[in-house]
Amino acid sequence: MYNLLKGKKGIIFGALNENSIAWKTAQRAHEEGAEFVLTNAPASIRMGQLDVLAKKTGSQIIPADATSVEDLENLVEKSMEILGGKIDFVLHSIGMSVNVRKNKPYTDPNYDYTTKGWNVSAVSFHKVLNVLYHKKAMKDWGSIVALTYMAAQRVFPDYNDMADNKAYLESIARSFGYYFGRDFKVRVNTISQSPTPTTAGNGVKGFDGFINFSEKMSPLGNASAADCADYTISLFSDLTKKVTLQNLFHDGGFSNMGVSDAVMDKFE
Ligand code: NAI
Numbered sequence: 001m002y003n004l005l006k007g008k009k010g011i012i013f014g015a016l017n018e019n020s021i022a023w024k025t026a027q028r029a030h031e032e033g034a035e036f037v038l039t040n041a042p043a044s045i046r047m048g049q050l051d052v053l054a055k056k057t058g059s060q061i062i063p064a065d066a067t068s069v070e071d072l073e074n075l076v077e078k079s080m081e082i083l084g085g086k087i088d089f090v091l092h093s094i095g096m097s098v099n100v101r102k103n104k105p106y107t108d109p110n111y112d113y114t115t116k117g118w119n120v121s122a123v124s125f126h127k128v129l130n131v132l133y134h135k136k137a138m139k140d141w142g143s144i145v146a147l148t149y150m151a152a153q154r155v156f157p158d159y160n161d162m163a164d165n166k167a168y169l170e171s172i173a174r175s176f177g178y179y180f181g182r183d184f185k186v187r188v189n190t191i192s193q194s195p196t197p198t199t200a201g202n203g204v205k206g207f208d209g210f211i212n213f214s215e216k217m218s219p220l221g222n223a224s225a226a227d228c229a230d231y232t233i234s235l236f237s238d239l240t241k242k243v244t245l246q247n248l249f250h251d252g253g254f255s256n257m258g259v260s261d262a263v264m265d266k267f268e
Pocket of ligand 1: 020092
């Protein structure tokens with residue numbers, strides 16, 4: 001451990017169970033000396049094991065539906081009270097498509113589901129940023145990260161409307177990131193992570209084939225949830241102060257590959 005986050009205070013969204021990327025990030029942040037508040041939607045807190053993580057990391061839990069500005073305002077105010085000041089880092093690790101859950105194909109969605117999934121997966125990030133911005137809750141040189149996937153740039157048919165949600169999310173990071181940089185010296189980035197076996201990941205149709213393909217295509221192999229946590233910690237640390245408005249691929253090299261020997265072998 002390097003004490004990279006010693007004295008830093010944060011808010012971590014989206015730890016459902018020990019497979020969650022946010023769970024691993026919370027563990028690593030704790031090891032690096034950070035103090036933080038854990039949050040998730042009330043139903044997810046009831047279903048998941050967030051209290052176990054809270055105990056392990058000495059953190060408090062504040063429930064918040066990330067689509068509710070009122071819940072987010074309460075979350076940010078209470079977090080500053082609990083942590084005794086402004087926030088250094090925030091992780092948005094939230095995603096859900098109702099069309100995927102209900103097996104609606106991309107070509108024939110239910111548009112109420114489309115709107116709900118977009119609100120949870122993309123607009124929630126705008127709302128989080130909005131509340132942090134207007135409450136002047138971020139400390140100077142703080143860091144905000146959201147998680148995304150490469151289907152925002154390239155076609156992965158089974159990723160369904162999450163591809164569109166991720167494109168929107170990445171755009172919000174750039175657009176709102178400008179104001180955070182200008183006004184508070186705060187950086188806003190997205191990490192585009194390899195397929196990862198979590199509750200959300202396993203919800204994608206054909207996920208096993210998908211993760212194996214990606215493993216064979218990537219020169220370094222897929223990045224795990226623990227790898228993603230490490231990378232996120234670097235973005236929360238003071239070692240990356242001038243990195244902002246970026247979509248950062250964390251995928252073992254997958255995003256720049258055309259084809260690999262291992263994949264070609266299957267076709268020869
Ligand atoms: P996960 O299922 O453990 O986490 C998703 C979280 O979103 C859950 O904790 C869930 O409770 C939360 N959530 C859903 N609706 C919410 C709401 N209304 N308010 C607050 N929280 C809500 O899965 P994972 O994989 O750790 O997902 C984290 C992030 O990583 C997501 O943005 C996902 O799209 C992204 N990602 C995941 C990949 C994967 O293959 N698993 C690949 C690339 C990105």
